Amino acid sequence: MTDSKYFTTTKKGEIFELKAELNSDKKEKKKEAVKKVIASMTVGKDVSALFPDVVNCMQTDNLELKKLVYLYLMNYAKSQPDMAIMAVNTFVKDCEDPNPLIRALAVRTMGCIRVDKITEYLCEPLRKCLKDEDPYVRKTAAVCVAKLHDINAQLVEDQGFLDTLKDLISDSNPMVVANAVAALSEIAESHPSSNLLDLNPQSINKLLTALNECTEWGQIFILDCLANYMPKDDREAQSICERVTPRLSHANSAVVLSAVKVLMKFMEMLSKDLDYYGTLLKKLAPPLVTLLSAEPELQYVALRNINLIVQKRPEILKHEMKVFFVKYNDPIYVKLEKLDIMIRLASQANIAQVLAELKEYATEVDVDFVRKAVRAIGRCAIKVEQSAERCVSTLLDLIQTKVNYVVQEAIVVIKDIFRKYPNKYESVIATLCENLDSLDEPEARAAMIWIVGEYAERIDNADELLESFLEGFHDESTQVQLQLLTAIVKLFLKKPTETQELVQQVLSLATQDSDNPDLRDRGYIYWRLLSTDPVAAKEVVLAEKPLISEETDLIEPTLLDELICYIGTLASVYHKPPSAFVEGSRGVVHKSLPPRTGSSESAESPDTAPSGVQAPEQPAVIPTQGDLLGDLLNLDLGPPVSGPPMATSSVQMGAVDLLGGGLDSLMGDESEGLRSDVGGSPAMGGGGSGGGSFAAPSTAAPANLAAPLGSGLGDLFDLTGGVGTLPGSYVAPKTVWLPAMKAKGLEISGTFSRQVGSISMDLVLTNKALQVMSDFAIQFNRNSFGLAPAAPLQVHAPLAPNQSVEISLPLNTVGSVMKMDPLNNLQVAVKNNIDVFYFSTLYPLHILFVEDGKMERQMFLATWKDIPNENEAQFQIKDCSLNADAISSKLQGSNIFTIAKRNVEGQDMLYQSLKLTNGIWVLAELRIQPSNPSFMLSLKCRAPEVAPYVFQAYETVLKN
């Protein structure tokens, strides 16, 4: 007979029937009934109604029945806390039982009952069990402390259980030690600051002894704990390594990987000249390779970790390329990871083999895999220069297959190859052009367009090709549009005579017919550039691009070092530090690799320079293929952003003469016709009335220009120097954010501003130290609105002592988002050659009010009604003496738009709307009484938590 009988019940009143059986006198029947209950529970059926009846069966000397009842209790005690108390007595009694199995069982079960009332009763038995003579009970009790801590942390601390637990690390039984370590690690995880696992050479010694004797799982806990220790010098590191090395031969792969982590970390401290260092390197390879013969799930985790290890220490696996060759029946997730590692290991010595393999993969069935294989060929070409030619010819072979997605991938990677080896493989362009029609993916189209633009002078029909793309301009994705715009401008600069029409066409498409601000901005910038100083334009647009560096997709070295400390964990699978994704890890401590120390300087505290250990010749990281295009764009845009190279305010040219001047030299006699053509284009024509100087519109026209032309043109005028006249939002005076004494002499003060659509953080960095500061960088923590630097912090010259520099750091709102408290809190990290400093600041919310925050009247009414009344917040703005119109115009400057104004019983009512960068609308009603200096502000918003900050913004704007 099998247990499936427990699932078959009669239709009528299953619970009722069970109840009767549970209360039966016959032991056997009772047990059967409990089994039925458990069976229902396993499939998620709710049998909590039987609670009292099941608990009644608890007092029994039949161990199986007892265990079954305990199983039930653990599941349902939480839903019936009052009833659960009934069980306490039995638990307390069982904790005194002569049989250690029963004592342990009782303390284990009690810990699983997550009811506050029960936990109080648990303390005494637990204290006894922690000191029990039987190690089995002690080890169970150790885990119980962790359980209890999860339910009621305060209680555990008050009762002193943590100290008892620490004492257990010195227990004579290795199993108890392992469990104590596991429990402490779990508790420490929720309290990163507490110094629970206070590791010192003595306790490390105990752990290492226990390591040899405890179970495989215990070994994992101990190894993970060891990895957090910081040996005091290289000798200690070596001796720990020596004692951990045998774990590499363990059958349990988790033990192996945890041992690898400890070794990888402590190796950092060993001198490379040591013989032992070399021995250790050799010992690491076989276990890693062995992990790849395990089940596919294990392989996957192992591969993700190997990916980190080969980036940190490529020498370990450099001879093991072949084990990463893909078998056709590997699961796809294993295939993709193997491919990645193959590229990382590719070198001149093995490139022939690798290429042969990759070519093989490119004919497989799985589309994702094939694509990645094709990309991999391109990456090989970039990485191993000697192989570039073979890679290109392999790619050409693949293009000949005419398999659509293969061709597209090939073109994307060939673009990268061109950037690495310019002017070397142009002969293939003809072949690429043959496939123009088959490209339907944006990335491939963009890559092809880039190639055509870049080599326009060598492609006879470049203009025709680009023109053919232009036909469906509006249906293309942004990526393609931007690239097309740039390519045509390049073409124009190279062959100005034949392509004026084309360039006009694309500029007008980009600036007038597009809703995309990026595209518009770029269009205007090119336009301006071409019209004012074509020589500069040529220098900017056709500038020689830096070669892309050899290795793509590398993890940034500091992150890599941190991840090495997390080998074997989820962080290593996701290649992100735990702080980036683990929920509930409040303020995870950032781990860093230990610095390399010689014995002589071992007295120094080991954490002086955690980041100073990167290999000197780390290749620069370039973004993944996906971002590469963005990178290209930035290159093109670079100069205008960092400081206008075109001093337009001094250019005295008529608006009609936009493309004149320097361009004459390019175009010779034909410039005449072009001038009038372009000058007549509506966008610029609006600015001046014929012969006005170019600077004129920027001072006179912003208000009326901004409206019809959108922010793009306004932006341009901003560049020309008309800053003062533009209605930007209120900018608070700079305040000190980071005092010098907290930051080793660096003082940072700053403020936030918003000017025509762009947010910036205006900083003053002052060096109050005695040494020169350099290598500045800035980073924001995730914040409520995704504020992030849009460009790196550029401090051009090192900052000498007592010198300050003013910097305006452009910000965008596309960073990652995390709700902060307070909402407008921004945590900033600033790095320089001395250290990394952290500070936090509050930004005024009005910098996030966007320019198109004006709602339609009808829309406003409907929305106002639609938002429930409980979302309405009321504030009083005191002591403001402005009248309604002054208020309107003042607020408008900060993108708070007045939609309607009414006069009701002598009061002015202003109805206003604003929109935040993340698309949240806020509706406002402002009541102004002529005689009273206090206004009433009612705010309605679907996200009511922003209301107080909006109110603050009102106050700041109105009172300044």
Added chain:
Amino acid sequence: MIHSLFLINCSGDIFLEKHWKSVVSQSVCDYFFEAQEKAVDVENVPPVISTPHHYLISIYRDKIFFVSVIQTEVPPLFVIEFLHRVADTFQDYFGECSETSIKDNVVIVYELLEEMLDNGFPLATESNILKELIKPPTILRSVVNSITGSSNVGDTLPTGQLSNIPWRRAGVKYTNNEAYFDVIEEIDAIIDKSGSTVFAEIQGVIDSCIKLSGMPDLSLSFMNPRLLDDVSFHPCIRFKRWESERVLSFIPPDGNFRLISYRVSSQNLVAIPVYVKHMISFKENSSSGRFDVTIGPKQNMGKTVEGVVMTVHMPKAVLNMNLTSTQGNYTFDPVTKVLTWDIGKITPQKLPNLKGIVNLQSGAPKPEENPSLNIQFKIQQLAISGLKVNRLDMYGEKYKPFKGVKYITKAGKFQVRT
């Protein structure tokens, strides 16, 4: 640590759930189902899935997904290893790890899971210890239990649990004392079109079946221990002794267990015992192709290659195949497009051959990819790496055990590209 476990069958039913901390709702599995749907093939479901509040780490074994729910940072390998251990335990207890056997023994399963993990920490995973705590079901015992009313739960602390040799129980007694070792080697290889070896390595294990009374202390030595440079040991093996003398010295667990597993790496030359001559081609625009495969022995050290089976995943466009074989039977599944050719023993005098016509869907383009051939075979009484056991000595007990060593070589992931 491990929070909860869900067992899910191929049709997506959750047929068992177990929680070690608070109860996590079944709905968390929806993320898993989503990933499963995306993966199309069951084998391709990614083993680590993140959800807004949890992480799901899963393994797929014997047509069952073991999905564990994790809430904090935890070593995924630890979880995966543990899940495999759970599956092994079911296999060990019920003879097979299947939905039916688990459902049939649901209470034992539940008791086992409770015994294996406490608050997410592994408690007892050694089969020896578990069997002392919870007796495996046997027909005899369930009959006896129902008559005498005794239970299948042990009521004393397992003796091995806390000793320095947790893997062995005390008081073992046999009338026939025997120790058997199976040296099993699998060849993983990729052979390219032209027949040369792209990659080959040997994965070996020594599985033991030890039925010895008392506390025997064994030493196993090899003729050529140098071959073993990458070895994983059962915890019972004294690592120091191996390091210094290259001898496996250990007090064995009782019953069946894996003593060591090892890898003979691709640096050493690996003998490939079979060769394949193949001609698979598809004609342009004629919706048909030719298929001609011959298998023959090579470097087989004079032993017979037997149990030969070839499986081929044909391209999607293949409709059916009209083949004749000189030996064995072939089947072609038109749904999965898998061709299986069961050949049996290879006799060098008359090499098995399979050839004929492949019919493609009319109008379908010529398949781009060429199918890989997957070969299975077995060679008895041969360890292809050349590993040989020298002698087995026993200390600590007086009796004379019966000893036996068996060698076998098999194909592991053995693929021939065409």
